[in-house]
Amino acid sequence: MYDETTQRLLKLMKDTFGDHFKEYYDGDPDQIPTFNLPCLIVDQTNDETERGSWGEDDVTETVMIKAVYNKADDYSDNVDPLNLTSRKLRRIVGARNTATGDYEPDTIKYALRAMGTQGLTALATNLSVQYGLVPRLEGDVGILTQEAHVQFTIRYSVDVKPAP
Template sequence: MSNETYSDNVTRVIDLLKETFKETPFKAYFDDDPGDIAKFDLPAIIVSENSDVTSAGSMAQDDIEEQILIKVVFDKADDYKNDADERSNDTQRKLRKIVGERDSVTGDYLPQTIKGAIRTFGQLDLNEIADTMTTEYGVQPRDDGLMTIEAHVTFGLQYSVDIRH
């Protein structure tokens, strides 16, 4: 990736996810976790850059690997029925499908999944997606008594930058 065509990768991932999920119920997309998320903004997607490792490469280039984190956030209250404490796995099942649902015939990721979008992103230009993607699921207490159930997908994005002297 040359310096002339650089654009922020978090912004690019958000744009890709907005396009990928344009037919789904996501109400907000955030560049970094705002911490306090309003209930009316859920479900939401949050994209952050966790780290950036820069190494001297060959031929007057730096090799960069950014760790990108995508959070898919739902309101945990959606799992409760009739205000009772009866819990089900409905929301986590939705999260698992959004993260990596696969075609029942081919086994490929469906295009409207986080993993499908990430693999597409790696094919758009000179970026290369690192070999490993990790996904963690959990419940997160947020402000004002809001509890969210979230999927956190982390992946590396590798590219080179020209060094000009």
């Protein structure tokens, strides 16, 4: 059975993180209510299809996983200055075991590298991660989120059958 790439990756992220994230989105909703933060977004940003050999198309999809946290969480009186939102994001993306140096199993990098090929033909070799602050709307009010954007490509072939 065929599932869209974003749906397969959402399932992988839900299996990895469970209720750590309050909501999982297929596509960026732009407006995210604060009661749904932190959330995780899987979005396909590009699709390139080339004619391959032997009646196949070679498809390369560019996918972005966004971990989104409420920056306001850093503004409380009892916040730990050594565990601000930016550190939480870095850890959710690629925390490593202090003894072995391996990715921790509850990270995006671990999920993509260790389990990401389940049901996917080929996960590309490069992951690009960008961190930053993003102004978003919640209704008519602006909120500031701190986000990690993990971008990568997935490559696969599709059989093209001639028309009858």
